[in-house]
Amino acid sequence: MPIDDASTRLAEVREKIARAARIAGRAPDAIELIAVSKTHDAVAIRPLLAAGQRVFGENRVQEAAAKWPELRETTSGVALHLIGQLQSNKAEEAVALFDAIHAVDRPSLVGALARAMDRADRRPACFVQVNIGDEPQKGGCLVADLPALLAEARSAELPVAGLMCIPPADIEPAPYFALLARLARDHGVTGLSMGMSGDYETAVTIGATHVRVGTALFGERA
Numbered sequence: 001m002p003i004d005d006a007s008t009r010l011a012e013v014r015e016k017i018a019r020a021a022r023i024a025g026r027a028p029d030a031i032e033l034i035a036v037s038k039t040h041d042a043v044a045i046r047p048l049l050a051a052g053q054r055v056f057g058e059n060r061v062q063e064a065a066a067k068w069p070e071l072r073e074t075t076s077g078v079a080l081h082l083i084g085q086l087q088s089n090k091a092e093e094a095v096a097l098f099d100a101i102h103a104v105d106r107p108s109l110v111g112a113l114a115r116a117m118d119r120a121d122r123r124p125a126c127f128v129q130v131n132i133g134d135e136p137q138k139g140g141c142l143v144a145d146l147p148a149l150l151a152e153a154r155s156a157e158l159p160v161a162g163l164m165c166i167p168p169a170d171i172e173p174a175p176y177f178a179l180l181a182r183l184a185r186d187h188g189v190t191g192l193s194m195g196m197s198g199d200y201e202t203a204v205t206i207g208a209t210h211v212r213v214g215t216a217l218f219g220e221r222a
């Protein structure tokens with residue numbers, strides 16, 4: 001993607017975020033745009049870096065570990081968010097590489113992350129992923145299990161920054177975003193990681209603090 005394209009798309013997405021924020025009476029800079037670069041190589045990512053984007057999302061530890069160390073050598077201030085499911089045996093690598101982890105969804109992973117953070121003396125922000133539509137094939141803890149999982153994460157001293165969800169596909173996402181926002185309020189959590197290319201403006205009007213946008217910035221994935 002040429003730099004012109006990248007900066008145009010980035011400006012468009014930022015403007016839409018700002019507009020949605022204003023509609024909801026929120027400050028546009030209260031929303032962090034995570035550019036989801038999964039499956040895209042360094043050639044596609046560099047134009048976005050050149051356009052000023054610094055926060056990126058990846059869904060696989062291995063892929064991120066292969067791409068990002070080199071990109072980080074040439075650009076300072078990059079923050080990496082892990083947005084995909086994490087196996088406990090990759091917790092150590094994830095803690096070393098990522099600045100935030102959006103897929104904390106079970107007690108065994110809480111334990112693995114807590115141990116990895118203690119060993120590394122590094123504490124990436126954690127988002128607890130909620131299976132907001134109760135879908136069997138999806139990651140995330142069930143809504144009913146959230147209170148116990150949050151208590152466990154807090155007692156393990158994970159830095160719980162927020163909740164994350166991926167609503168069911170092909171239906172209106174707003175009610176699911178609203179439910180996640182209410183769960184966050186009920187449990188004293190401030191961050192809300194919700195909204196992708198198709199629905200990030202809706203998510204922003206409902207309180208998203210982090211939107212995860214891939215296709216609208218990079219084009220379709222192969």
Ligand SMILES: *Cc1c(COP(=O)(O)O)cnc(C)c1O
Binds near residue numbers: 038197213215
């Ligand atoms: C791929 C992915 C995104 C980005 O999706 P787009 O529709 O390309 O914006 C956001 N969140 C998660 C968890 C993803 O896996």
